[in-house]
Amino acid sequence: MLENIWPNLANQPAWLQQTLDFLVAGGIAVAIAFVVHWLAFRLLSALAKASESESDNILLQRLGRPTLWGLIALALVLVAREQPALDKTWDKVAGFVMPALIGWIVIAIVHALVEAMKLRSDITVANNLEARRRRTRLAMFSRIASFIIVFVTVGLMLLSIPGVRDIGVTLVASAGLAGLAVGAAAQPALKSLIGGVQLAITEPINIDDVVIIDGEWGRIEDIRTTYVVVKIWDERRLVVPTSKFLEDVFENWTKQTAQLLGTVFLYLDPATRMGPVRAEFERQVRAHEGWDGRVQKLQVTDTTPEALEVRLTMSAQDAGTLFGLRCDIREGMSDWIAENLPGAIVRRRYLRVEEDDREQVAA
Incomplete structure (x- = not known):
């Protein structure tokens, strides 16, 4: 390719020519990806503004960056396939890049859907018990789904390393040892994950509930898989482990009604x-x-x-x-x-x- 543009480069080593070909073709492909992404999102933004729903705007805002990098990766894949030497290099890198991009896009879609559904749960009204319950379920679903997606994504990225893959096969072969090792290593994370699921199902607290815990009066501001943020009346934040709301006694003033x-x-x-x-x-x-x-x-x-x-x-x-x-x-x-x-x-x-x-x- 380059020898047609710059004849003086025809006498250079093959690896240098291939590298320069890839850089030039890659730069052109990345530029095309930017233009395609800009045109597509410009059109989608116009359609979203014409719509009365805010969900479209949220989805576009969340998917902007991950889809851009996904198009760039796709453009580089197409360029690398035209260069056999670089195609092998890309195959080694793709095991890290592609799972990360896919996981990023999936997380963006999940968060966009959760935020869009939160728009239908207005907690500023007087009788907001059902809206607060719905927001609590959505928040916990978002945390748990994000944890699972990240866990699977990291696992896929590690499996692209031959040494790690061999170790994984060896551990699977000895199922008892693998179970003990995984159980011991993942016990805190699994305990927090199970606690978050239990908190979402049993609903001892919801977003914006008024509680008294450890003698402090405040409102539930955020619920995560491992801890809960309580906004105290004087603007301080009390960070409480999730297990405390499942194992200890506390007061919930708005469990059934705010009255x-x-x-x-x-x-x-x-x-x-x-x-x-x-x-x-x-x-x-x-x-x-x-x-x-x-x-x-x-x-x-x-x-x-x-x-x-x-x-x-x-x-x-x-x-x-x-x-x-x-x-x-x-x-x-x-x-x-x-x-x-x-x-x-x-x-x-x-x-x-x-x-x-x-x-x-x-x-």
């Missing part, structure tokens, strides 16, 4: 009449935008010689709203009692004993 009951405790003087306090509490709760209209109740739950323990119970649609409702009611009732019933504030009483009374007691 919750909350309490506020007041400590009032034993002589306080509950009628005015109950009326004011009901008025403040009804006027608050965070109350969902389900529960409002005032009860005297305990008495001591110095105070009455009064529990104010109220309900809200979710944990965040309930927290704000409790804080506002606590502040509002405290201000109202201080202004309208100052006698209800807890105080310590002392009995003054006169001198004559002391003498009578002593007698």
